[in-house]
Amino acid sequence: MTVKKIINHLKRRLSVMAAALVCASPCALALPPDAYAAHSVLAEGSWSKISVETSGMHFIPASTLRSWGFSDPSRVRIHGYGGARITDLLSTETYTDDLPEVPALRTPQGIYFYATGPVGWEMEAAVFRRVRNPFTSAGYYFITAGERDGATPAPTGTPGCAAAPATDFLCPALHELEEAPMGEMGHNVYGEDFRLRPEQKISIDLPGRAEGTPVRLRTSFAVRSAGASTLEISAGGKLLGSPLQIPAVAEYHAGSAATASFLIPADGITDRLELTYSLRRSATIQAARLDFAEVNYTRRLALESGNPLLFTLRQPEGRLEGAAELTHVWDVTDPLAVSEMNIAREGNAAMWTNSATGQRSYAAWTEGMRMPCPRLVATVANQDLHDASAAPPDMVIITVDAWKGEAERIARLRGEGKEKLNVTTVSADLIYNEFSSGARSVNALRRYLKMVYDRGLKSGRQLRYALLLGRATADNRGLTLTEREHSLTLPTWQTDEALAEERSYTSDDILAMLDDGSGADARNNRLSIAVGRIPARSTTELKAYVDKLYDYENSSAEGQWRNRVMVVADNGDNGAHTDQAETFCARVDANGHPALMEKVYVDAFELDGGVCTEGRRRMYRLLDEGVMWWHYTGHGTEDYFTAEKLLTTSDITSLYLRRLPVLCAVTCSFLRWDGSEPSGAERIALKPDGGAIAAISATRRTFIGDNALINDALGRFALARGDDGRFLSLGETLRLAKNYIADTSPAAEGRTRYVLLGDPSMHTVMPDCSITVDEINGTPVEPGTQPVVTGLQTAEIKCTVTDPSGSTIPNFNGTAEATLYDSDRSTVTLGRPAAGTEGRRVTFDEHGDRLTVALDTVTGSRFTLRMHIPADIADNMRPATLNIAAFNRSGSRAAACHRDIYVAGTDLSALPDTVAPVIEYAVLNHRGFTDGQTVNSEPVLLARVTDDTAINLSTAGIGSTMTLRLDDSRTLPDLSSYYSPQAVTEGAAGTITYPLPRLTTGSHTLELRVYDTAGNEATATLRFHVSENAGPRISEVYTDTNPASTQARFYIRHDRPDAILDVEMEVFDMHGRRLWTARNSGRADSAGSSPMIWDLRDNGGHRVERGIYIYRARITDTSGHSSVSSAGRLAVTAR
Template identity: 25%
Template sequence: MKSLSLTLLCSLLWLISWCQISNSILLSGNWYKIAVGETGIYKITYNDLINMGVDVNSINPKNIRIYGNGAGMLPELNSQNRPDDLAENAIKVIGEDDNVFDVNDYILFYAQSPVTSNVRQNNTGFEHKMNLYTDSTYYFLNTDIGLGKRITLRPSLTDTPNYIVTSFDDFQYHEVDLFNLLKSGKLWLGEKFDSILTYNLSFYFPNIDTNQINYKASVAARSGVTSSFSILANAQNILNLNVAFVQLYSITSNYFNITTGIANFNSLSDTLNLSLTYNIGDSTSIGWLDYFEINARRKLIMSGSQMLFRDMTSQGIGNISKFIVLNSPISTEVWDVSYPLNIKEQLTVTNGINKEFIVNTDSLKEFIAFDNTSFLTPQFIKQVTNQNLHGLSSANMLIVTNPLFVNEANQLSNHHISYDNISVKVVTTEQIYNEFSSGAQDLSAIRDFTRLMYQKGQDISDSLSQILLFGDASYDYKNRITNNTNFVPTFESLASSAPISSVASDDFFTLLDSLENGLIGSMDIGVGRLPVKTQNEAQDVDNKIINYSTNPNTFKNWRTDLCFIADDEDSNEHISHANIITNTIDTSYDCYNINKIYLDDYIEVYDTLGSSYPSVNQAIENQFLNGSLVMSYVGHGNETQLASEKVLTLATIQSLTNIDNLPFFYVSGCEFGKFDKPEITSGSEGLILNPLGGCIGLIASDRITFSSSSFVLSHKFYDYLFERNQNGEHYKLGEILKIAKNLTSSEADINKRTYLLLGDPALKLSYPEYNVVTTQINDINIQNQLDTLFPGDTINIKGFVADNSGNTINSFYGTIYYKLYDKERMDTTLGNNVNTIYLFLRQDSVLLQGNDNVVNGMFQIQFVVPNNLSSGYGFPKFSYYATNNLIDAMGCFEDIVMSGSQTSIADNIFNEMQINIYPTITSDKLFVKMSSENVDKLRVNINDLTGRNVFNRNYTKSDFTDFSIDVSILEKGLYVINFFDKTNSISRKFIKK
């Protein structure tokens, strides 16, 4: 069983405020890191120092110092006080008076277990708090920066005591962390009740008082029916705990339930034998022990070589208490360890075989008595290289890496410094822990360091905007599982029993305002993670990022392509969500070419292994190989594939070889982005870690998500994906996701926290930077009415490459690649699963493609309209991509009518008249200019991109003089307006803004 110091952690934290010192104490001097596992007095000998590498003969023992911030975890609430850098502890050095550290000299210091305890809210005893991140507390020894802090003597008071202490409060607990049932969240459970249904535990309280003993037990069970636990103490039943049933096959139910109970018991024996039995409800029942806590009173009789004691009943305003430690050897010393940084040696009065002292007990005081015969020994960890994170200047980007990957992190840092002209600082997790969490792993230490760097920024030029976590993470902070991957830890939620509320999120490191806590708040900076587990993986990912940004082979027209994939279930909800986003993009950024791979648009194949979409997988694989600026998926998924029909499996992902055509991938679905489960390689990890292809980065969820909330987040993301900031620059990936999350629902929304960026947050996608402008078609300025074109017609296009101010880039010499897309067409899905078809527009049929030269920024393209142009009138799309392998540009032209047939053209009345609409982008009115002597009546209707009719009206000749149509009531978007007489029609497109 485990007992521990009951010193309140807050007493230490309140002593050391968040003052943001200028330099770390580790800046200079020789430092040696040591570890302890339990609370007590530790001894460092002459030989111990030699084994650490200390030159004992050259040191003055009076200069020996020990630094460390004691037990417990840092707070998650930013505004709560915490240590800033390492604090010096008062120690005792035996034999230092001669200024020489002799063979028989030694150091004594008080150290604490990483587990802390606090007084219960109802003052009925104490409760423990496990350290989630470490099983050791770390201290730092120094020998050469000046005189050290020493434990001072405190005499016993001469006041008359009003309270006599002859017994004290003792506290023990039992908790072993063996199982994380969801492989998610902070909660780990202990002994498993399955094949074994009874466990026995023994606690020893020397010289126990006969007062009541207080027990607290926490147990868990997963069962389809109510089950229970029975607890016996010394063969007497003291507590029965019922645990509620769970819905075994529901993902929205708790996976297990927890019950906690408290009982009191009297014992005349110093040994307490506990027996815990699980009473199974049925064959589905499995139980676990979470923890036991026992509060007991003991007589204040010296027991063992070291004994911690405190008395809750002695504290009170104005109280002066006399402590009588019975049966104390003559060598017994007493230290007051209530404030671990400022320990006092409490002088005592010997009264026979007892030690007595009088102290003020306005507050709870804790002491340790020891007989100087036996001490604990710390474990030497390593000599610490000088460091000074507190003294770092501000930077635009932080890269936090595991020490294993520091070379690769520096390589990526140098790339950003030289290529992106930003300031970058690379720090290791070990360096952060040393200065901000006393050498122990602690998530808040990384966040606190990030917050310090964020606060150092003075303006946009030097302010922190991105943090990259360079290394994989794990739900297991303490390496309890084999092949663990806890290189740079992530935030695991307190919620650990319900799949829909348990989450892992890197957003924790970005919530930097004073009142933000856990995952509640607005992101102040962007964050991304490279989930590398080996140096080879780290180098491969570096190579991908640098190649993506700098290799001339990546300057290809895939940069103008987008691909949207949608699942086929849930009444076409996923297709609808994808279509809404593509319509938004087509309205505002119509020069991007969108390929829609909707599963229900393909034939579903059934066999003994289930259903699948071979054609979908082939289409997706082709899209990867051909390249795409962005790929997107919306629908169901799991850790290693998309959709239930085995779309984009891990095997396919790991076989991709598209290194020069890497897309960015957004996956709006469940668990595909899991990165903290060492037992598997998720689909997202496979895509980012594939050294020969995959993707350059992706956003995906690491847990179960809800479709509606996920859609809101993805829509916000695409709202900013192609936007530019106030400086006219495209946003970095981390910035886009930060903005999207901050604009999405409430700050406490767990769904958005499940989505993370696996990739470099400081990366900008390979957007074509400049514009390709069409000026003339067949020597007619595009501002004028252009002739309708038919198959076999020759078309001559002129234009130029323009900067973002519209000026010709005269120095541009390169190649322009062009495609002619057929007119938009209505497509319909097959209704494979829901027997409900979905109508949608697509424009992805390439009629021809080619390339030509750009000279002095000018180009001219000539070709013949192909015969495979679809029938009917409509608007094709000319798509352009120009590059000189240093810079690139994109553009399109859609304002010309083509028809695949000239049948009855001579009889078409519209051949004798012209219809123009203006402006083609309007917020209220659409003006129609037409001329024809033969048209008396005209019917006008307007359709949105789903084909839905939103306007229908008849007009007569009297309306044609001042012809306008009110479109103010229409929603924003792209529309097709159709004009009809008795037998003919013509169409135009416009945008309602």
């Protein structure tokens, strides 16, 4: 089903919302074209970047300007808006474009200007509350020199006062240290540590306090302890109010906080407030820290300390004492439109009446006062992200500077791929310069994307994707990171909540909310573009991941895994996880049964010592065979799935997969990518030698109700097609799923906790082309018909490869393979309780056992499958499943999963078959195995079997199932699943590659029994000895390029199929000098390695001369046992 059909269906159900529902190209609101400058001011001229730490008046001496390269201070201009936090709300009222000029006063001594730092104050309930920018510890500005004069504050107001002027004001003061977070979440960083010193004193200066006035204190304190704590706060030796009661920390909380406000009487207060904090505990304390102490007091409106005065008045009239001849009063309510008050002098007082009404902020200062001087950060090269003539991109890759090369590699991959995307790569630092006045900010990235998106809408080619290359961290300011670590991060949006995990999360959704007016409420804002992030922690890790992207895009691993989906569900919670998994499957199937669904539900298996052993075995077998989508629903943590150990940390380490799935884990915190340690999803997706190609999961705890919405929505779009007929990209799948939730459940917050680790423009390996079944045994397959094939019958199934529109592809020539599964069966779960929750028996349907497989050659898009149906079938007249895949040498692929075929009855006219199958060989680890040989403790059975008709793969019968018995006492499970067919002209042939479980040291026997579809039997017995010390053996090292002129490919044959090996290849000259070494680690292919390629250059990068060279190999297993090959010779020709 296409996205358009899904949307039309939703319109019929939700007519009220129909106008809001969109498909792959949504309508959106855009700022007017003139909201964006055609070019940035940084596009020309010479620029320097400066920083300030606080808000207030700043002075740059002329001598400092000259040292910075500005010879004429009178021509210096200042641009930017400092370090105030950028609001999440996108609107014309909140948007500041590029770098506006800052009004300043230029004197022969230097330049005075008002700067905005990262901490400000907002009025709330008649007192000031601090507002901190959680993304930066400084504000930034840009200075340049030009021919024109710079902006100056415009004079305003009336000198003098007609009414009673303000002579004092409410002044805020703050004590706040930022030393460590309570937990790795949220923006807040906490101060003094009280664990070893439970009583501590702090002091807050109150300069200019009006005598006889009280002081208002608001303070907050956090504790992490299993017991309750009590906090006493004293001022001047007097206890303030009642002691604060801080409760024991709740589960999944980083701490418990107590916030209180006090009115401190004027008695005994001087110009310094002395506070004492005394902590009393009832249990061991893991953390205890003061958060902040905010003070509001009445201050005289006077220049008394030799420093500038910042103040806020609610009335337009003011009287400032302590003024001098060169005193200025600036209205800095809007720091980009500073005005100078016209003042009248009366002795040492300055008086004015502001023409603007309402609450206004001021800075009063006298030339020559002590003022901070900004710090020179760097000289800035010209840049112009605002360039209106740039072609609108389909995709933007935002990267840290260190990873520009890898960003370009991804851009080339997508630019040269099927969609030929126009991809722009851009450094985050350049975005900060033009979109947040040089400060790190997640909303700088968003504002840049907003500009690109709006311009794309106007041009008709809108932005579709944004990919972030940068580690995620809750510590956006890098207070707890090294400089190197911080340089590899890109900012993350976080909730302000930093203690309660159920209310704290991080998400990249804000970057996709690009409609006007969006951002105020993340729960119901729609996503305009698809966003993903690759949170690598090193250049090496990122390069390995980009290598995986290239390998995935160009994967030669053909077969039915490309349309196989594995759905895994946890138990407990009254069967909710199983229900949600079934909903996901139903939604996927509603798109036309595009995939083969494999179900692994924990509650369908018995437990072995609390471990779901059989479920584990089935899940990992399917992963080994290959699935394109790995979907999990249930309980999880940052490190693992399920209490029944379905996926553990050690499993992740050893998850060496050749066919990479997309992992979607609908569970808690499995993609907590902003922690100090990588999450399970990061370890899987960023694993260089296996794992997954991408991951969708939650960054924090989620709730069952929200997960139900996610499962439902993802199922609708995971295998839906776009208007172009292609399956949706991974980013579009998640975007549309989230928009569906926003439209249908606007109050649901859970969707925002789910993020994409990976390239949002990436398509899965699911083939876009399909396969139709045209005839079965000569009977055309028409809609509504129920074709039946019978036991012992050789069914002929004629098929056609079609493009996404359903048209035949005449030039498709290649190979087709298919598997027929028996009729559906119903399974009832056990209904076990789990993790303190009730269980419930749930009935679910799944396809039957594998009956038979077939191969054929595709010619002109057409092929015929000849499938030999075994006698042993379920025979229950429920639908069977026929999964088909086709591929050709040019890389085109098709797949389909047909559910409109039935397997029932027996062909009574079938001729008797008395010819037994043949086991051509059955060995362990290597074809050179001999009976009685010593092997390692986890050997692999390798066998090839043939039959004149067909090998029986069914497990429905008794006594005719392919089996493998160990020591005549234990039947090893699921052998037929490890059978792979081979193309032959007559009869059937295939191989078995079966990894044995870990065996005890000593002598053992294996008996292999194979049957054909008529029940004829063949057996083979192996005798062998197991030793823990049996190391790997190299049987052959060879090259297929001898002599070599441009490169040499080396291959290694050994006796460790499917094992994790370190492989080392060396080349020496005839004097024994080592010229070249290459190493590779990973999972071995069968009994050999992928080629190791030598470009005929030595380790110094120089091309070797013509001559004879010696090569050899070494392999080492995970136990440290190794084997070195004999030497071979390679001839190298002249260049």
